[in-house]
Amino acid sequence: MTWWRRAFPLELAEEGHFSRREFARFLALVSAGFTTGIGLLWLRKKPLEGAPDPESGPTGHPVALGLAADLRPGQSRLFKYRDAHDACILLRTGKGELKAYRQTCTHLGCAVRYSEGRLECPCHMGYFETDRGFPVQGPPTRPLSAIALEERPDGTLWAVGELPKPALENLGPRAGCVRESTEAQA
Amino acid sequence: MNTPVRISPAVLGVILVLLVIQLYLFETVLGAVLDGQRGVLPGAFGVSLALTLIALFLAFRSTVEHGRKKDGA
Structure with a gap:
């Protein structure tokens, strides 16, 4: 008996309830959920709360x-x-x-x-x-x-x-960094 | 006797990696949209869709077998 079987004494019959294939399918469906989420963001016309409205x-x-x-x-x-x-x-x-x-x-x-x-x-x-x-x-x-x-x-x-x-490439992790770099260039 | 076709641990690992990439992509896209940069959405959707198709293929169609193969396979 391997060490992990002794540490986690699960019944073999219970292990069979959820196969590796089923877990993989579940992960794939979660992946599809992420894609659906991005698609819904793309289709959504109204800006998210707190987001600027590009139409405005x-x-x-x-x-x-x-x-x-x-x-x-x-x-x-x-x-x-x-x-x-x-x-x-x-x-x-x-x-x-x-x-x-x-x-x-x-x-x-x-x-x-x-x-x-x-x-x-x-x-x-x-x-x-x-x-x-x-x-x-x-x-x-x-x-x-x-x-x-x-x-x-x-x-x-x-x-x-x-x-x-401001553009993301101009954003440091903190505003102080941005200000310091701006002042240094000046 | 038929041996059930199992997915290999490597394939499961690949799917997990794809999911982690997608999680990071989704978080990044959400941040960009909250900053008003909606231009990233078409590209991000395309990338995410490609990753999902790969994950779905691996999860549903992968034919990697462990143990004995089916008779006649």
Whole structure:
């Protein structure tokens, strides 16, 4: 009797209930499931939650966000952009710049919030910088979806579209790496 | 007496490797789609379909036998 038969004393009759061929067939069906999943993603017209809408572009339907002057540095405000479930966050950075991002964390989809000069995801302590939405700490590896803003002459602020995410080849594992390489080139 | 045709452990290993590749491919494609890069979907679907066809062929049509062959085979 081999050592593993002594360690795992299974009855031979029970072993026959699930053959190697059946297991292989099961794996092949799981493989078909992956292909079906990719096919469904391809056929799906509506973007996934938290994903930018390529159809929207910079000319998407504008959403009024109130007066730009109402938001002081360090403050933030939530708004809905694409539909009632598309939560976004508008913030004014410490430098006075207005930024807007989709509120969905790119890790597991929790809602990010603006705190102490950066966007934080309270679920797993992921942090994003506010200039471009790059992850700087924690589990997220992809940047937040950015919303394009427009300040009109009457002082009102509008969300006017979605900004494309930076190309993957420019993404380091952390935003600091990207910033450092950019500064080094300059 | 007919001996049941069994799949070889090597073939099972190949299917497992294909599945791991597909898992990685699916995860990568999902990340790309979440970043708005839907252009990768046709190519990824083609690659995934090819891997699935290979896995299905190996799982259902592989004729590798262990032990005695069938009489007359």
